[in-house]
Amino acid sequence: GQNIDQPTEMTATEGAIVQINCTYQTSGFNGLFWYQQHAGEAPTFLSYNVLDGLEEKGRFSSFLSRSKGYSYLLLKELQMKDSASYLCAVKIKAAGNKLTFGGGTRVLVKP
Amino acid sequence: SQTIHQWPATLVQPVGSPLSLECTVEGTSNPNLYWYRQAAGRGLQLLFYSVGIGQISSEVPQNLSASRPQDRQFILSSKKLLLSDSGFYLCAWSRDRGHYGYTFGSGTRLTVV
Numbered sequence: 001g002q003n004i005d006q007p008t009e010m011t012a013t014e015g016a017i018v019q020i021n022c023t024y025q026t027s028g029f030n031g032l033f034w035y036q037q038h039a040g041e042a043p044t045f046l047s048y049n050v051l052d053g054l055e056e057k058g059r060f061s062s063f064l065s066r067s068k069g070y071s072y073l074l075l076k077e078l079q080m081k082d083s084a085s086y087l088c089a090v091k092i093k094a095a096g097n098k099l100t101f102g103g104g105t106r107v108l109v110k111p
Numbered sequence: 112s113q114t115i116h117q118w119p120a121t122l123v124q125p126v127g128s129p130l131s132l133e134c135t136v137e138g139t140s141n142p143n144l145y146w147y148r149q150a151a152g153r154g155l156q157l158l159f160y161s162v163g164i165g166q167i168s169s170e171v172p173q174n175l176s177a178s179r180p181q182d183r184q185f186i187l188s189s190k191k192l193l194l195s196d197s198g199f200y201l202c203a204w205s206r207d208r209g210h211y212g213y214t215f216g217s218g219t220r221l222t223v224v
Contacts, residue, residue: 033212042201042215043155087154091212096143096160096168097205099213103154 002026004102006088011108012078020073020105022088033099034062034073035087043087047073075107083109113138117202117216124223130175130189132219134202137183142204144185145213146177149199161185197223 003025012018024032031050035043049055049064049071061074075082088102117134124130136142143162147155157170159177167177174193178186185202199220203213 031212035212040199040220042218043213045212045214048212089155089212096145096162098145098157098160098170100157101147101155106152 002090002092002100004088004090004100006086006102006105008103009106009108011110012075014078014080014109014111016078018075018078018107020075020086020088020107022071022073022102024069024071024088024090024102026069026090026092026100028093029066029090030093030097031091032062032064032071033089033091034060034071035089035101037085037087037104039084046086078109080109080111083107113204113214115202115204115214115216117219119219120217121220122222124192124221126194126223127191130187130192130196130221132187132200132202132221134185134187134216135183136204139204139206140182142183142206144179145203145205146185146187147201147203149201151198155201159187192223194223197221 006022033048034046036046037043047062054063059076064071085104085106087104089099091099114137145160146158149155160168161179175189199218201218202216205213
């Protein structure tokens with residue numbers, strides 16, 4: 001099976017940087033995704049990593065190390081609207097392209 | 112462009128009543144379709160997925176069932192709801208091949224009372 005761990009909650013100040021770590025143990029790894037989910041809403045896609053390294057997209061960056069089973073999502077220049085849950089999800093090589101999600105990290109941005 | 116529709120947005124049902132949640136996708140053919148449930152403050156749990164018409168795979172034993180009567184239609188059902196069926200239900204689709212993630216519907220908040 002798959003095991004995905006990420007911190008439950010983090011707090012940061014507006015304008016600061018926050019790094020959300022995700023560790024995973026899985027067979028047949030086929031990519032890692034980060035989603036943002038505001039309370040009561042559906043998750044929306046943020047980033048995708050399948051090779052080692054850093055992917056940058058504006059204020060958000062995501063890093064992957066396949067040998068360590070580790071990823072992080074970096075949020076820079078935090079804004080109040082970034083207060084949300086951030087979900088780490090791993091895709092495995094199997095029928096259906098299933099994504100297995102971690103429990104999510106709730107980020108609270110304070111003024 | 113592709114869109115995914117899910118309804119209803121909220122639902123309050125008594126214990127023992129039936130359930131039917133519907134999800135449809137537009138703008139693509141032969142999508143992979145998924146039903147997830149999210150308990151309050153928790154992550155997403157995969158309930159069912161489908162790679163084609165009439166093909167349903169169940170991930171966890173439960174009180175629910177799924178059906179795919181048409182290529183772009185996915186239905187989540189129950190004959191008799193339990194209190195533990197309460198949660199936020201999300202439908203999602205993805206392409207079968209390539210490095211694609213999911214696109215989620217807007218979700219249905221189900222409260223069983």
